[in-house]
Amino acid sequence: MAAHNLLNALKANKTAFGAWLTVPGVFHARTIAQSSPHLSWIVVDCEHGLVPLVPGAAECIAAIESSKPTGAPSTIVRIPGTGVTGSTSWQIKNALDAGARGVLVPMVSTAEKAKEIVSDSKFPPAGRRGFGNPFTHGTWGITASEYINSSNDSILVMVQIETKEGVDNLHEIARVEGIDTLFIGPYDLSICLGYPPPSPDPHPEVEKVIQKILKESHAAHKKCAIYCSSGEQSARRAAEGFDMINVTSDMGAMSEGIAKHISAAMGQ
Template sequence: MAINNTYPTPANTTISNPRLRVLNKLKAGETPLTTFLAFPSVRVAQIVALTGLDGVVIDCEHGHIGDDSMHNAVAAISALGVSPLIRIRGISPDIIKRALDTGAHGLLVPMVNNAKEAAEVVKYSKFPPQGLRGQGSAFPAIAHGLTTPEYMLSANQTLLTMVQIETKEGVENVEEIAATPGVDLLFIGPNDLAMSLLGYVPARGDEPVFLEAIEKVISAAKRHGKWGGRMVNNGAMAKENASKYNLFAISGDTKALGNWYLDQIDTFNQ
């Protein structure tokens, strides 16, 4: 595998920070487990972070999470030794800046459809000279256990920049996306991908066009020295696919809560 970057990134950095749990597992060849957080509650963030997960994806795209909740969740999760990751709601300099100023250990960016969009994500996620990220907040360093100068020197090499491939266009352009310097991980969004390719959700899982698209994404990631991840419904599905992916997001807090009650009610009614 060739890493198509001309500067150190999370995949090849020599910087070591024990607080970066997801990155450290990826670099060690282990498979970090994460989940999505949609509730705007610092207590839910703490409860989820204490389960043994390696990272929590604070969902600012589809979750009920604004700026205050985003900041509080990052602080709570990182304080418990777990990596706070943020799924932002789109590709925009101000959105990226606000998310990174919380101290997130990584960004997950939805609906990345071509190399130009991927390059925009990288540009506003990196400090100069690699990008155009601005500095003015004391908060990012805190979640990394560093001083601000230390953070400034390490951020470009340790921030996980993850892009979601979840459209037909994204699959068609995945080679160029994967080759984009500064992109660290390709993440498959299976539901939106199914809707784009099949016109319905969820995918049954045996549709040739769906399976071919997934294989194309993972193969492109490997060819360009990038990690690959995806969302799964449960731990069993993650275990079954552990040899194919480097990172999993196992469902989320909203489904976990609803499914637990459904299971209890079903048990009672049997």
């Protein structure tokens, strides 16, 4: 079995902390991956980030997975297509063929779409994913036959709950077999519900919805994840019982770090 830090943490019921990668580049991705021994996962953002799905995601994944002899962060790819419009099938195929340990699909609003995502993420007989990429199993560090035999149980299928329709259909989405994690996008969720985006915390009415998603996820024996923008905010979410938490982003951490050190240099 290939190394999979995120999957191991979730199976052990340990909070898995991660980071968002929005800029392409092998050395950039490797630097993020080596930033902390406590980093369980990295999302390569092909939706709102500047990383192209092909070949950018594959290059980032290869850099991350080879960043440490053992225990590299698990790489999740957020695809550009959403669960609201258009087909996501080919994008899921590209993300998984690139070697991703999991796929994250934005704005999933119905159980039907969630079922389609599961089917596209798994080889037959559990799904309809095709096999043929000559690089995928090498990125995982295993043989092609080992990859085919283990990937259905190893690849994490994640859907984002961030639309009003998704909240309305939450109970049904959470109970789709094969969905591993419900991921809360607090910014789009706030906007779609008619509230301002978090600054840095969500509006109290949005917070009620966030807690509802957490409760519903766990009731369906699924993991619940959320995007945070700081370590302090992440610590509060961990105490609330979230299983998977984004702590920061590459661009956010870089900007904050430079500003902090400039201020210190100026005696501020």
